[in-house]
Amino acid sequence: MASLPFRDINVHASASHYAFTSPSSPSAPTLVVDRPSGDLRMNDGALLGGKRVSSIAGILGMIKLRLGHGQDRKKEMRGEGRKEGSQQARISSNYIPDKYIIVITKAQPMGRLKGHMIYKVIATEFLPLRERPLHDQDEDNYLALLKTFIKSSPLYFSYSFDITNTFQRQSQLDTAQPLWKRADDRFFWNRFVQSDLIDFRTSGSKNQHGQQPAVDAYILPVMFGMMEIVSTRVKTTPLTLVLITRRSRLRAGTRYFSRGIDEQGNVSNFNETEQIVLLNDGTSGMGGFAGGRGMENGKVGGSTGKEVQIMSYVQTRGSVPVYWAEVNTLHYTPKLQIRGVEPAVAAAKAHFSQQIRLYGDNYLVNLVNQKGREVRVKEAYEQMVKYLVTAPAESAQQDQVSDEKFRVVEPSGRQQEFDRLHYIYFDFHNETKGLKWHRAQLLLDRLHDALEKQQYFRGVDMPADLEGRLEVRNHQTSVVRTNCMDCLDRTNVVQSMLARSSLNRQLTDVGVLARGETFTSDASFEFLFRKVWADNADVVSKSYSGTGALKTDFTRTGERTKAGALQDLQNSITRYVRNNFLDGPKQDAFDLFLGTHLPETTSHMVFADRRPLLIQSIPYILAFSLFFVFVGAFTRRLPDAAVLPLRLFIIFWFAVGCWSLNFIYSNGMLYVNWPKLNPRPWATEGYNEAISNVRKDKVIGTLVARHERGLSTARYTNAEEGKKRIE
Structure with a gap:
């Protein structure tokens, strides 16, 4: 029978390693991840000296976020030694990777499929391989992106059933293969973060050569x-x-x-x-x-x-x-x-x-x-x-x-x-x-x-x-x-x-059913069928657009209703806000988790806003203008106070607000929250064109040209080396 992933794993931690064991399989080798190097090895028997941390549902994977070590890292944070090309030159053997093991700490049973329990990932934890001597803002941003992404993603797994393949494909697969080898590569979502374990399984490590079949039980497809x-x-x-x-x-x-x-x-x-x-x-x-x-x-x-x-x-x-x-x-x-x-x-x-x-x-x-x-x-x-x-x-x-x-x-x-x-x-x-x-x-x-x-x-x-x-x-x-x-x-x-x-x-x-009959005659099943498909619409839509699907009133009830149309309007407005102002970090999280962006290949401060300061300030000017107009319009005036100065005050800030709003709307590409890790070519082109147009603006053009802090070319090209990964 094929080796299946362990259903119960205990994590033991020490200053030198993390050890993963299965209490239900005491004779199975222990998976050891050395700290801080991240080297993997299998140990016959338990490792002594490690304090038991917790019991987990499985290992989601391992991810490397940055490269850095000791005083070199401190110099980078202070901005010392930033000569051209030095970033790549310093990625050498004296650098220790900032690696994390992502473990599933809580899983919710969703039901049995042909006797096999299916689970949904509810909570995860990041186990650092290296204690960071100082905080790196980029590293914190990477971690925040990943944690938010995993928490909001509908991730499912089973210890004994291949949920990545249809029943028809399963009928053609060799069930003697480990579960992860049978998984459809398109739907093996943690394939990239499992690559360390898979590489170790395939070719071993510098300490243990050759294939390591005992690792199969720790590789869990999601x-x-x-x-x-x-x-x-x-x-x-x-x-x-x-x-x-x-x-x-x-x-x-x-x-x-x-x-x-x-x-x-x-x-x-x-x-x-x-x-x-x-x-x-x-x-x-x-x-x-x-x-x-x-x-x-x-x-x-x-x-x-x-x-x-x-x-x-x-x-x-x-x-x-x-x-x-x-x-x-x-x-x-x-x-x-x-x-x-x-x-x-x-x-x-x-x-x-x-x-x-x-x-x-x-x-x-x-x-x-x-x-x-x-x-x-x-x-x-x-x-x-x-x-x-x-x-x-x-x-x-x-x-x-x-x-x-x-x-x-x-x-x-x-x-x-x-x-x-x-x-x-x-x-x-x-x-x-x-x-x-x-x-x-x-x-x-x-x-x-x-x-x-x-x-x-x-x-x-x-x-x-x-x-x-x-x-x-x-x-x-x-x-x-x-x-x-x-x-x-x-x-x-x-x-x-x-x-x-x-x-x-x-x-x-x-x-x-009899010939010519449909299940519509069973009202309770009809209601259930509609609900399941409407739920499907909402899940698929939310993961792509940020809101539930439109037209689900028809899917749920079989009729298009005015209430459903109003709900669609609300979803459309929410989509507009999310797609313009919130989806950039979400796209970065996709690219990070799936390995289409490799953080160690980029320079520091990749998340910094490099737009000219004046461009950044205009939304704040708009907000202040609205505030002053509101205060001027609704503040009670003293009986003997002059009216004209107040009116001029309101008119001035109203004009400033209108100009700010028009500027933002006319140069919208400067205010969209773009992905920062893998730049889109059309975003780079449009951004540069918008900056060029702003320089010609009669009101602020000369100020932007004189005081800009670094054009978006840097913002969009600092990740070019790591934006593609060939597996």
């Missing part, structure tokens, strides 16, 4: 996304409904700082959603104790005498696979940039080659608007598909509601790999305007034949198999890949409709 497990029933049939959304760690980020595709073929906001139904499975739910090897393969407890059936349906979502961006300028609608279709063909080929290999035929459902600013994204996507498929044949259907209801791009023959792409455009907003949301059913009608052919995964337990493997009865042969601009709101509505269609088909095939 998934970022949404997980909901509900024991329920349809009519009189008990079942377990599970919804899992897995967010890819590749090109992950926030709404406006991560769009389109990268050169490796990874698209922004890529999520794989798997809807699972388990029949006759008495081991699912929350009952029972979370430990014990007897529960791991779902063979213990709750047997109904009938074979356990698992049915799953998989969908994907992801950003339009061309080079494009939306540039924040403080305007409500960002500037849209399409940075080329033809240059992105190689990246799109890499993306769709992987998608076809993993999922089969891809039905590309595009929901962006066909008019206004979004039409450029629609046209770019269609142009990309035409580049990929062989001799594309196009067709369009229209009706009285819109000029173009559907647009279809299909290959004329089956001659190459990318002829397995099928593009379907549906003008979602135009078709459903006026609260006519029932018209979204038109898309399902258009996809009817593809969905029939697509099928779904179906497997049953093999009673004699100790590994808990399934006997596969049916495979899903294709996938629907849905997108809108953000791959959030419209996308989730359509995905929930596709999931509903598939679930009705599954329940009919196993005899729970």
Whole structure:
């Protein structure tokens, strides 16, 4: 049987090392992390002299934040010896890394899936390998970013079940492999912070050479996304409904700082959603104790005498696979940039080659608007598909509601790999305007034949198999890949409709529903289904845009309501504030945790605001102006006081406030909270252009040119060396 991660780990600390042991496996070797070097080794037996610190649920990983040592570090903090190139020259053997072990101190059970308990990370702790003699402001900022990120992220894990893979992929994997080796690399979210343990497992260390299989039990894969497990029933049939959304760690980020595709073929906001139904499975739910090897393969407890059936349906979502961006300028609608279709063909080929290999035929459902600013994204996507498929044949259907209801791009023959792409455009907003949301059913009608052919995964337990493997009865042969601009709101509505269609088909095939019947007739299950999918929408949206999803009133109730529209307005305003003023640090946290930025390669004071002081002060001038206008307007005036000076005072500060507000709005790129660790090219370009324009300003141009403290070029280029990491 494969080595599984330890369910219980004790941490022992001393001045020279941290030691990790499992009390339930006393004969297992101890993992030792030497302090302060961070060297790893396995020790046969317990290390004496270490004080027991705590019991933890697992090791999330290890991360190196800075390089520094002794007096050299103090000189850097005082600004001594800052000659050009000296930063790189001093990164040598006399530097000790500022490394931290991130441990999971609290995990919440979320329910059982085929007998395996799934947990959510609730709390973590950072164990320093080196006691810092003095505080480094950058180090504190790095730590604050990571702690906030982990605390707010929906992270899930299991000690005995691979939640990163769909049931269909699991049925094709070697269960003799350790859990971390079976994990899907796209959804193995702590892969970078686990790289020290994985490298040690693969090739050992300078003290212990060769592979170290005993480390497998300390490597715990964690998934970022949404997980909901509900024991329920349809009519009189008990079942377990599970919804899992897995967010890819590749090109992950926030709404406006991560769009389109990268050169490796990874698209922004890529999520794989798997809807699972388990029949006759008495081991699912929350009952029972979370430990014990007897529960791991779902063979213990709750047997109904009938074979356990698992049915799953998989969908994907992801950003339009061309080079494009939306540039924040403080305007409500960002500037849209399409940075080329033809240059992105190689990246799109890499993306769709992987998608076809993993999922089969891809039905590309595009929901962006066909008019206004979004039409450029629609046209770019269609142009990309035409580049990929062989001799594309196009067709369009229209009706009285819109000029173009559907647009279809299909290959004329089956001659190459990318002829397995099928593009379907549906003008979602135009078709459903006026609260006519029932018209979204038109898309399902258009996809009817593809969905029939697509099928779904179906497997049953093999009673004699100790590994808990399934006997596969049916495979899903294709996938629907849905997108809108953000791959959030419209996308989730359509995905929930596709999931509903598939679930009705599954329940009919196993005899729970009669032919032609739908689960809508069961009001309680209908309510549950809607709630689960609305929860999914909110989780995916919050991790990308900072708020819950829009249009969830339709997902939850089946109707578009005025209250839902008001909630959408509130979410839209919150998104505006977050995306312009709060998402920069959030993007930095993504880049830091996922390893797309390496802190040790950057200079000090990377988080410093290097804008000219006058530019920084204008928001404060605006605030003072509003305060003085408010005081002047509402302060009680003495009977014999002159009116004119007060009016002049109010008019003066009102004029100053109006000028300040206009300046900020006109030069919005100077006030967006940009990511500081991995600069975006379009942000650098826009910032420099804005600074150039300010220098020409008749009021403050000469002051900015004379007194600036260092242009944003430094702000955006000091991280260039570490902004990419090739694994």
